[in-house]
Amino acid sequence: MEESILSSVHLGKRGVITKVKSGFLAAKMADLGLFEGNEIEVIFKAPFGDPLAVAVGGTVVSLRLEEAEWITIAS
Amino acid sequence: MIEKRIERIAIVGNPNTGKSTIFNWLTGLNQQVGNFPGVTVDRKTGNYQFEKQAYEVIDLPGTYSIFPRSEEERIVRDLLFNNQDSDFPDLVIYVADRTQWERNLLLFTQLYDLGIPMLLVKTMSDKDALWSSSQHPIWKERHIPVVDVNGRTGKGIEQLKSAIAQFHNAVDLRKPIVDGDLKSLQGDLEGQVANTQKRYAWIKENFPLKGAQAKEQLFHKSKWDSLLIHPIWGYLIFALVLFVIFQFIFRFASAPMDIIDGWFVQLSGIVKENLPSGIFIDLISEGLIPGIGGVVTFVPQIAFLFFFLSILEETGYMSRVVFIMDKLVRPFGLNGKSVVPLMSSVACAIPGIMSARTISNGRDRLITILVAPLMSCSARIPVYTLLISLVIPEGNIWGWIDLKGLVLFALYALGLVSALLMSAVFKWILKAKHEGFMVMEMPSLKPPLMRQVGITVVEKVKVFVVDAGKVIIALSIVLWAMASFGPSERLEMAKQNILQKAQTESLNAEETSSLLATAKLENSYIGILGRAIEPVIAPLGYDWKMGIAIITSFAAREVFVGSMATIYSVGQDFDDNRRLLDRMRNDYNEQLQRPTYNVASGLSLMVFYVFAMQCLATFAVVQRETSSWKWPIIQIVYMGLLAYLTALITYNIFS
Numbered sequence: 001m002e003e004s005i006l007s008s009v010h011l012g013k014r015g016v017i018t019k020v021k022s023g024f025l026a027a028k029m030a031d032l033g034l035f036e037g038n039e040i041e042v043i044f045k046a047p048f049g050d051p052l053a054v055a056v057g058g059t060v061v062s063l064r065l066e067e068a069e070w071i072t073i074a075s
Numbered sequence: 076m077i078e079k080r081i082e083r084i085a086i087v088g089n090p091n092t093g094k095s096t097i098f099n100w101l102t103g104l105n106q107q108v109g110n111f112p113g114v115t116v117d118r119k120t121g122n123y124q125f126e127k128q129a130y131e132v133i134d135l136p137g138t139y140s141i142f143p144r145s146e147e148e149r150i151v152r153d154l155l156f157n158n159q160d161s162d163f164p165d166l167v168i169y170v171a172d173r174t175q176w177e178r179n180l181l182l183f184t185q186l187y188d189l190g191i192p193m194l195l196v197k198t199m200s201d202k203d204a205l206w207s208s209s210q211h212p213i214w215k216e217r218h219i220p221v222v223d224v225n226g227r228t229g230k231g232i233e234q235l236k237s238a239i240a241q242f243h244n245a246v247d248l249r250k251p252i253v254d255g256d257l258k259s260l261q262g263d264l265e266g267q268v269a270n271t272q273k274r275y276a277w278i279k280e281n282f283p284l285k286g287a288q289a290k291e292q293l294f295h296k297s298k299w300d301s302l303l304i305h306p307i308w309g310y311l312i313f314a315l316v317l318f319v320i321f322q323f324i325f326r327f328a329s330a331p332m333d334i335i336d337g338w339f340v341q342l343s344g345i346v347k348e349n350l351p352s353g354i355f356i357d358l359i360s361e362g363l364i365p366g367i368g369g370v371v372t373f374v375p376q377i378a379f380l381f382f383f384l385s386i387l388e389e390t391g392y393m394s395r396v397v398f399i400m401d402k403l404v405r406p407f408g409l410n411g412k413s414v415v416p417l418m419s420s421v422a423c424a425i426p427g428i429m430s431a432r433t434i435s436n437g438r439d440r441l442i443t444i445l446v447a448p449l450m451s452c453s454a455r456i457p458v459y460t461l462l463i464s465l466v467i468p469e470g471n472i473w474g475w476i477d478l479k480g481l482v483l484f485a486l487y488a489l490g491l492v493s494a495l496l497m498s499a500v501f502k503w504i505l506k507a508k509h510e511g512f513m514v515m516e517m518p519s520l521k522p523p524l525m526r527q528v529g530i531t532v533v534e535k536v537k538v539f540v541v542d543a544g545k546v547i548i549a550l551s552i553v554l555w556a557m558a559s560f561g562p563s564e565r566l567e568m569a570k571q572n573i574l575q576k577a578q579t580e581s582l583n584a585e586e587t588s589s590l591l592a593t594a595k596l597e598n599s600y601i602g603i604l605g606r607a608i609e610p611v612i613a614p615l616g617y618d619w620k621m622g623i624a625i626i627t628s629f630a631a632r633e634v635f636v637g638s639m640a641t642i643y644s645v646g647q648d649f650d651d652n653r654r655l656l657d658r659m660r661n662d663y664n665e666q667l668q669r670p671t672y673n674v675a676s677g678l679s680l681m682v683f684y685v686f687a688m689q690c691l692a693t694f695a696v697v698q699r700e701t702s703s704w705k706w707p708i709i710q711i712v713y714m715g716l717l718a719y720l721t722a723l724i725t726y727n728i729f730s
Binding site: 020022023024025026027028029030031032033034035036037038044046047048050051053057058059060061062063064067 | 139272275304306401514
């Protein structure tokens with residue numbers, strides 16, 4: 001199992017969230033389904049690579065690169 | 076126990092679930108939009124009748140969780156936590172999209188555990204295949220009535236109405252979905268995350284996705300999206316969309332605007348001719364009617380722009396624009412959501428500022444509102460064209476760039492660049508409580524619901540006419556009074572001089588009356604003010620006539636041309652434009668030994684109009700949208716200072 005920070009993975013990467021740094025952002029992300037144990041896939045990257053969009057729980061969530069740094073995924 | 080009859084209903088749900096569609100199906104056009112007290116978040120209420128009973132409906136802002144992450148969510152939390160609140164509902168209609176079950180049910184489980192009387196509405200856009208004859212047994216176990224509604228066709232609305240009428244409160248029978256007190260978790264972020272995870276687990280356990288459905292639902296990716304956010308095609312498509320919108324606005328909004336303008340001119344003429352003259356009638360014909368006209372002429376532009384903006388919003392395209400533009404505008408203190416409001420301001424800052432409501436981050440929204448009027452709007456065009464034809468010589472640069480066209484382009488570019496730079500300045504000045512986040516849902520693409528678009532247009536026009544209209548009319552009456560009254564002795568003397576001159580030079584009636592209009596404006600309070608500010612504006616290369624035109628055109632930029640026509644005693648018809656140009660061109664400033672309008676003073680005036688906030692309607696809209704007088708006043712002052720300084724620099728460079 002290989003762990004990586006969400007902001008550094010390439011397009012099309014699929015994995016399970018293993019960690020979200022705690023704080024206000026983590027709470028917001030949890031509301032949208034981005035929490036430990038949930039499966040996600042990076043499905044879009046904006047031109048210049050930022051923001052990026054992930055599929056989670058049947059919907060798509062976009063987030064800035066600096067926000068994606070809060071999330072670690074394992075694949 | 077006698078149950079209280081359901082009278083007040085609140086519609087609650089995540090954003091992009093078809094919540095507003097349900098609201099619109101229930102209430103039709105019987106709705107009012109206001110603000111929640113103290114904040115600028117839309118408070119939409121409406122009502123309907125069913126089986127001779129009246130129901131009041133409130134459409135609460137889209138919310139993901141009972142733990143608020145934004146101003147909108149805080150309002151929903153505060154309301155649902157406080158059963159003493161006058162808006163507190165007897166029943167919540169919880170709207171969830173069947174295709175986004177997992178996320179949409181989170182808030183549902185929270186409200187369920189809070190003991191709020193609820194009815195579940197499943198929307199599923201067009202996918203009637205998902206329409207189920209029987210509902211999941213869990214809803215019966217949990218005493219939650221469920222109704223399927225198709226937002227597009229309105230199928231199911233009647234069933235919803237009767238389900239509301241027959242609603243039985245079974246809150247006492249509820250067993251919590253997740254144990255624990257939600258209210259006590261309000262300050263505990265980690266506790267919130269843990270609680271939310273348990274809720275998601277419950278949803279997944281009870282509504283597991285099966286096989287192929289699971290795969291498709293989890294990783295669906297639209298082909299259109301690859302195009303809309305493509306590094307080249309994405310921007311080209313956005314440029315094309317803007318191009319089409321502006322084509323429509325300039326082609327189709329200007330005709331009705333001229334017609335409306337004409338009506339009001341006619342109307343005040345009729346009033347003047349048919350009623351006895353006097354101050355009161357003048358107030359109506361020259362103050363009130365043009366004031367109302369000044370509000371109504373904006374309607375076609377606002378309606379057209381919101382027609383397109385709500386299509387962009389409805390289809391989900393707006394969030395693609397936000398996605399591809401966010402990185403580009405971030406260095407300037409803006410976020411991707413500021414882009415469309417700013418681009419709209421190229422047509423007119425009013426709808427631009429009104430559409431900034433979609434920016435959830437308070438500071439980014441304020442910055443967008445503050446800089447939006449710097450984008451060159453269509454009202455500047457008459458001013459620019461007049462001044463460009465006046466002072467910019469015919470000619471080319473490198474044989475193919477038209478000089479006049481280049482100047483016009485430079486003025487637009489100056490507006491855009493300064494809007495971006497000022498955003499950066501405001502970002503630096505306005506320290507945020509916490510940096511905004513851009514973690515947000517990207518709704519799937521879908522065809523627009525025209526009914527929904529129509530209702531949005533009507534609602535936005537209503538807000539502008541009713542709310543901003545009051546301020547606009549009041550201020551235009553003040554401007555009218557200043558332009559019509561002056562010290563009576565002085566006015567009388569000027570009038571006598573003209574009449575004498577008319578006699579000795581045997582002028583015809585038309586010439587006399589335009590000379591009289593000139594004398595009246597020159598000796599009114601505005602005229603006196605225009606002369607008084609001459610020393611202040613002389614360094615910019617202006618004389619008192621331009622001073623008067625600048626003050627009068629505070630009503631709206633294009634008034635500049637009309638005021639010039641009055642000052643130079645020519646009519647205001649289109650044919651008179653040539654005469655106005657001639658008179659202005661021949662105006663010679665004896666003191667400075669140069670034509671009043673030369674390249675330096677002309678350019679300085681144009682630059683002044685790039686920056687100065689010469690628009691009552693914008694002022695009124697900013698007042699409404701920020702619910703304060705502070706911000707519109709700060710805006711007028713900063714734009715005025717910027718205008719003065721840049722005009723000063725321009726004049727000195729070119730003279």
